[in-house]
Amino acid sequence: AQSVTQPDIHITVSEGASLELRCNYSYGATPYLFWYVQSPGQGLQLLLKYFSGDTLVQGIKGFEAEFKRSQSSFNLRKPSVHWSDAAEYFCAVGLRSSGDKLTFGTGTRLAVRP
Amino acid sequence: EAQVTQNPRYLITVTGKKLTVTCSQNMNHEYMSWYRQDPGLGLRQIYYSMNVEVTDKGDVPEGYKVSRKEKRNFPLILESPSPNQTSLYFCASSLRGTVTYEQYFGPGTRLTVT
Numbered sequence: 001a002q003s004v005t006q007p008d009i010h011i012t013v014s015e016g017a018s019l020e021l022r023c024n025y026s027y028g029a030t031p032y033l034f035w036y037v038q039s040p041g042q043g044l045q046l047l048l049k050y051f052s053g054d055t056l057v058q059g060i061k062g063f064e065a066e067f068k069r070s071q072s073s074f075n076l077r078k079p080s081v082h083w084s085d086a087a088e089y090f091c092a093v094g095l096r097s098s099g100d101k102l103t104f105g106t107g108t109r110l111a112v113r114p
Numbered sequence: 115e116a117q118v119t120q121n122p123r124y125l126i127t128v129t130g131k132k133l134t135v136t137c138s139q140n141m142n143h144e145y146m147s148w149y150r151q152d153p154g155l156g157l158r159q160i161y162y163s164m165n166v167e168v169t170d171k172g173d174v175p176e177g178y179k180v181s182r183k184e185k186r187n188f189p190l191i192l193e194s195p196s197p198n199q200t201s202l203y204f205c206a207s208s209l210r211g212t213v214t215y216e217q218y219f220g221p222g223t224r225l226t227v228t
Contacts, residue, residue, distance in 0.1 A: 009154075032213045032214075041221070041222075042221060042222075043118070043204055043206075043218075043219030043220050043221050043222055044157075044204065044206075044217075044219040045219070046216050046217070049216075051214075090156060090157065094212060094213035095213065101159065101162075101172075101212060101213070102159075102212045102213060102217070104149075104156040104157040104158075105156050106154055106155060106156040107156050
């Protein structure tokens with residue numbers, strides 16, 4: 001069955017430290033890959049997406065993600081975290097052939113230590 | 115301003131009392147969708163609509179109804195709410211579909227059924 005896994009439920013990092021949030025998927029083909037952020041009391045906002053081409057993609061707010069086909073992973077990174085990055089982050093995957101439907105991971109809640 | 119609006123933002127109701135959560139978008143998007151978000155489960159799609167008068171079930175449609183009489187509106191109806199429908203609900207829209215085109219999310223409706 002198709003699935004997406006975010007193994008870390010909660011992560012706490014210090015402000016200014018680097019960040020990596022993990023996302024693994026299990027699909028029959030390479031899916032389209034997304035990262036969304038949900039700030040407290042807000043809806044989800046798209047950070048970045050990968051469809052094809054360069055495996056390192058840049059997004060908004062200084063985030064980037066790297067697609068690694070051999071590891072079925074699409075990890076989100078930021079070199080220096082700001083207090084405003086505290087939020088919940090969702091990885092999502094989709095296949096055009098699956099009816100153009102996104103499947104979301106269970107989310108990783110990020111806390112930022114001053 | 116391009117946006118998806120939902121009303122109400124917060125709702126407490128009792129078992130069996132019919133309710134409607136409204137969703138409206140001003141971007142002339144064809145695709146609209148409802149999700150529910152539960153701790154540890156991420157976002158799960160309830161229903162979606164590819165265009166006016168075209169709706170289909172998502173992953174968790176039981177206990178919900180939708181309609182799409184106008185392009186901009188996509189209300190979610192709970193005809194007989196039960197406590198297991200206590201959740202955070204998001205409406206989303208995109209130009210067409212969810213994989214190729216960016217989804218825009220509303221701010222969410224927190225529903226409590228007692």
